[in-house]
Each structure stands twice: as structure tokens, then as C-alpha cells.
Amino acid sequence: MSISDNDDFYAERQEIESEIQELIGEHPEIENSDSLILNAQRNFEDLYRAVHKDEKLHFFTEDENDITRVRDVFVRINQGGVTPNRAEILLSLMTSSWQQEPPEINARDEVHSMVDELNGIIDGGNAPFATKHVQKVLLAINGNEIQYRFDNYTLDLLRNLKEIWLSDTFPNTMEQLAELLNSYYPTVTYILSPALYTPIAYYLYQNENPSLDSTSIKGRGRRRDILYYICAARLNGFTSQSSNQIAELVRDVIREEESSEFPLERISDEVASSYGTSLRFTEEKLTTLFEELQYGKRDIEFLLQLSHYPDEPARGKDYDIDHIIPKSVLPEEADADRVGNLQLLIDKTNKMKSDDDFEDWMNSRTDDYKQTHHIPEGAKEMTFEEFVDAREQLIMEHILENQPF
Incomplete structure (x- = not known):
């Protein structure tokens, strides 16, 4: 409520009094309505003075510049x-x-x-x-x-x-x-x-x-x-x-x-x-990460980055997390968001791929691409579960083998 002067204040107070009276009328069990209205008026006036009139400043006096x-x-x-x-x-x-x-x-x-x-x-x-x-x-x-x-x-x-x-x-x-x-x-x-x-x-x-x-x-x-x-x-x-x-x-x-x-x-x-933790990875630790992480989880970015280590992303390129086998072609019960079905793709490449047929996409990829993205041999003949399991194994082996110490 904005109150700029006393006229506004008392006009607003009259409105409040009317509303209070209506509320009391809806609750006949409330007695001493005059007293309630008077209390409300006093509270409203106190609030107005505290906000608009009283000048209060809390301070401490310190003699030393400390x-x-x-x-x-x-x-x-x-x-x-x-x-x-x-x-x-x-x-x-x-x-x-x-x-x-x-x-x-x-x-x-x-x-x-x-x-x-x-x-x-x-x-x-x-x-x-x-x-x-x-x-x-x-x-x-x-x-x-x-x-x-x-x-x-x-x-x-x-x-x-x-x-x-x-x-x-x-x-x-x-x-x-x-x-x-x-x-x-x-x-x-x-x-x-x-x-x-x-x-x-x-x-x-x-x-x-x-x-x-x-x-x-x-x-x-x-x-x-x-x-x-x-x-x-x-x-x-x-x-x-x-x-x-x-x-x-x-x-x-x-x-x-x-x-x-x-x-x-x-x-x-x-x-x-x-x-009790370190920078080293074990097969057990990576297995746990593969079970816990999936598309949409924050830490998936760090795991997918390690799947390419020691290579870095191409500088100046925007990357997306892509589903290798599109969710749109998989049955609902398939866990399309598993680590083994995710890859980092340059944004432009990801848009080109879109929902292309998996076999057609694989046929168009080079051997270097398949090696970089850990695509298992015979992927086109695998079921989805076989493909994801095989690819996660390849990613795990890559991370373990490329630890820098």
C-alpha cells in the first residue's frame, strides 16, 4: 500500500474500518467489535508512523579506527x-x-x-x-x-x-x-x-x-x-x-x-x-558412475569429457550431448539415457544427425569417428542393450588406460 499524505492515510483507514466491520459481521461469535476496530485503527496508525514519520537509526560509536x-x-x-x-x-x-x-x-x-x-x-x-x-x-x-x-x-x-x-x-x-x-x-x-x-x-x-x-x-x-x-x-x-x-x-x-x-x-x-578419495579411477568406481549418471545429470559432462581424454574439445566449438541411438526409435522400456548411448557432438553435427536412422548414420561415419566415440565393432548387428554394454566397456577401458599417473 502506498500512502503519500494524511488524506490518503485517512481514506485508506476508512476502507480498512469498513473491511474489518464486514469481517466481524461474518463471525458473530466475535464480541466487543468496537474495541477490535479501535485496536485495528491504532495498529494501522502505528504502522504509518513507523514507515513514514519516525526516523530511527541504530548505530554504535567507536573511538578507535579498528x-x-x-x-x-x-x-x-x-x-x-x-x-x-x-x-x-x-x-x-x-x-x-x-x-x-x-x-x-x-x-x-x-x-x-x-x-x-x-x-x-x-x-x-x-x-x-x-x-x-x-x-x-x-x-x-x-x-x-x-x-x-x-x-x-x-x-x-x-x-x-x-x-x-x-x-x-x-x-x-x-x-x-x-x-x-x-x-x-x-x-x-x-x-x-x-x-x-x-x-x-x-x-x-x-x-x-x-x-x-x-x-x-x-x-x-x-x-x-x-x-x-x-x-x-x-x-x-x-x-x-x-x-x-x-x-x-x-x-x-x-x-x-x-x-x-x-x-x-x-x-x-x-x-x-x-x-579417503583421490584422482584415480578403478573399474568399480566407473561402474558405479555408469549406474548413477545419465542424460540430464550434471556430472555426465565430466564423464563424457574423460571419455576423450587426453584430447580436448576443439576450441571455439559448441558441443551437445547426443543420443547415439535416438530415443524416438527406441521402445519406452529402453534406457536411452544411459552413458553408453551418449556422446559429445559439435552442435552443428548434432543438428545434422538429428533423428537419422542409426544404421545410416553409422554407414556415413569414418573409422576415426568410430574410434574417437568408442563405437564397438559390429554395432549395427547388436541389440540396444548389447550396444550400450559394449560401448560402456570401451569407455571404461579408455579412462583406465589414459589416467596420467
């Missing part, structure tokens, strides 16, 4: 109400702190601007990056806990984050991270779990943004190792409730690495020792 006190007061007054946005709290503290000493920086404007630039790199008009992703990379680089913890937000921490921000390396790291994730097939949003993107960003920063050029031997090797890490970590549960802690452990392993290579094997061993 960002820690500001943090504590902010957290304390919010404890009884809505849980504050942790990224917003840190951003507010960064904004206040970064303007206290030269060079003065408006952290809020700067971080929001970087987020916009990162999202501008991502294809498809998506905007997966947010303030929290930039902040967690800053925290990772500084060596802090990646999980938001108010007790950590000291003036020294905020100064360190500012120093990292002002370095030439940090903005280049974030840009390189966005470009790298955008070049892979899995949806960027699904990669933005702390255990996945923060160690990668830390690796890039630690090594002063090394070459990721796919035409160079070292660049291609780094791209492949990072791609394997993303897919294997996602499929092996690194993005669970312990995601922040795993991210910190992986960050520490990378920090101790003497070479400029991404230390996949050491990461796998350390995470296995602390959390």
Missing part, C-alpha cells in the same frame, strides 16, 4: 536476524580498509568490475562468476582458509588482499582462469566449486601465469593435467561438503611443488591420505 571492531559489531547485530551474506561482509570490510591507506581503492567497484569482465569472457551469455569467486582466490593466494571465517578478517589480512589485488599478476591470473575454463567442455558454472577453481587459480598465480598455449608441448601438457584434475576431482567427490578444506590441501600441495607442472599425482595421494 576494522576488527567494525567486523565484530556488524556480525553481532546480525546474529538475531537474517544471516548476513558472507561475501558481502568481506567486501564491505575490504572497501573500508582499502580506502584508509594510499593508494585508495574502492574495493566494491573494483571487484564488481572484475566480475563483469570475467563473465564477459564466458560464451553463451552466462554469468557464472560472482564476488565470492574473486574473494576465495584472493584468500587462497594469501594462504588463508578459503572458507569464510569472520575471525580471520583482520586489518593485516585486508592489507594483504589489497597487495595481491594491486599486483600485475592477479588480474592476469583471473583472466587466464576464465579463458581456460571457458575453453573446456564442462559448463563453467559446474566447475566453480572451491575445490576445483581455487587450486587452479593458485597454480596460475604461483607460476606467474604460465603458458597454456595448446600448440606448445608444455602448454598442452598443463591444459591436459588441469582438465583431468577438474573432471576426476568432480567425479571423485572433491566438491562435497569438505570442498573448502580439500581446496586448501590441494593449494598447499601446489605451493610445495618445486617444478612449474601441475602436481596431479601428489595431489591425488595427499587427498587420499586425508579424505
Whole structure:
């Protein structure tokens, strides 16, 4: 209800009085109707005054310029109400702190601007990056806990984050991270779990943004190792409730690495020792994934990507998940969404394929295509179940044989 002046207010009050009287008339068991109306009038007037007349401001007076006190007061007054946005709290503290000493920086404007630039790199008009992703990379680089913890937000921490921000390396790291994730097939949003993107960003920063050029031997090797890490970590549960802690452990392993290579094997061993999972696959693990994953599940993208590893998707190409044997030609009881009936196809090729007859499509494909997509020998003579089982076996063998360590 919008009330602009007293005339509107009293007109609205008369309407409310009339409605209250009608309600009372519908409930004869209610007595003392005059008293009820009077109470309603008073409540309405109180509401009007609270919204439009009273000027109330809650504040605390602090004699010391202490960002820690500001943090504590902010957290304390919010404890009884809505849980504050942790990224917003840190951003507010960064904004206040970064303007206290030269060079003065408006952290809020700067971080929001970087987020916009990162999202501008991502294809498809998506905007997966947010303030929290930039902040967690800053925290990772500084060596802090990646999980938001108010007790950590000291003036020294905020100064360190500012120093990292002002370095030439940090903005280049974030840009390189966005470009790298955008070049892979899995949806960027699904990669933005702390255990996945923060160690990668830390690796890039630690090594002063090394070459990721796919035409160079070292660049291609780094791209492949990072791609394997993303897919294997996602499929092996690194993005669970312990995601922040795993991210910190992986960050520490990378920090101790003497070479400029991404230390996949050491990461796998350390995470296995602390959390009981690793970057390695077993036949049992893959069998479970084949049973759990199907068309429409998020993690299917990571599994299908591994079915082509160490090859990467062609850069600049859009990919779709395609049903090899179209659902339209299968009986309802057939499980058309199984892993063994799914493949990654370039969007244009997928549209050309459409609902073509399976045998006609196979006859038109090259031997290289059939090998790349793990099409079993004699596929045209197989039943659907035989085809899917045989293809899943080929995919499993490929993943097991191409593990990088």
C-alpha cells in the first residue's frame, strides 16, 4: 500500500474500518467489535508512523579506527536476524580498509568490475562468476582458509588482499582462469566449486601465469593435467561438503611443488591420505558412475569429457550431448539415457544427425569417428542393450588406460 499524505492515510483507514466491520459481521461469535476496530485503527496508525514519520537509526560509536571492531559489531547485530551474506561482509570490510591507506581503492567497484569482465569472457551469455569467486582466490593466494571465517578478517589480512589485488599478476591470473575454463567442455558454472577453481587459480598465480598455449608441448601438457584434475576431482567427490578444506590441501600441495607442472599425482595421494578419495579411477568406481549418471545429470559432462581424454574439445566449438541411438526409435522400456548411448557432438553435427536412422548414420561415419566415440565393432548387428554394454566397456577401458599417473 502506498500512502503519500494524511488524506490518503485517512481514506485508506476508512476502507480498512469498513473491511474489518464486514469481517466481524461474518463471525458473530466475535464480541466487543468496537474495541477490535479501535485496536485495528491504532495498529494501522502505528504502522504509518513507523514507515513514514519516525526516523530511527541504530548505530554504535567507536573511538578507535579498528576494522576488527567494525567486523565484530556488524556480525553481532546480525546474529538475531537474517544471516548476513558472507561475501558481502568481506567486501564491505575490504572497501573500508582499502580506502584508509594510499593508494585508495574502492574495493566494491573494483571487484564488481572484475566480475563483469570475467563473465564477459564466458560464451553463451552466462554469468557464472560472482564476488565470492574473486574473494576465495584472493584468500587462497594469501594462504588463508578459503572458507569464510569472520575471525580471520583482520586489518593485516585486508592489507594483504589489497597487495595481491594491486599486483600485475592477479588480474592476469583471473583472466587466464576464465579463458581456460571457458575453453573446456564442462559448463563453467559446474566447475566453480572451491575445490576445483581455487587450486587452479593458485597454480596460475604461483607460476606467474604460465603458458597454456595448446600448440606448445608444455602448454598442452598443463591444459591436459588441469582438465583431468577438474573432471576426476568432480567425479571423485572433491566438491562435497569438505570442498573448502580439500581446496586448501590441494593449494598447499601446489605451493610445495618445486617444478612449474601441475602436481596431479601428489595431489591425488595427499587427498587420499586425508579424505579417503583421490584422482584415480578403478573399474568399480566407473561402474558405479555408469549406474548413477545419465542424460540430464550434471556430472555426465565430466564423464563424457574423460571419455576423450587426453584430447580436448576443439576450441571455439559448441558441443551437445547426443543420443547415439535416438530415443524416438527406441521402445519406452529402453534406457536411452544411459552413458553408453551418449556422446559429445559439435552442435552443428548434432543438428545434422538429428533423428537419422542409426544404421545410416553409422554407414556415413569414418573409422576415426568410430574410434574417437568408442563405437564397438559390429554395432549395427547388436541389440540396444548389447550396444550400450559394449560401448560402456570401451569407455571404461579408455579412462583406465589414459589416467596420467
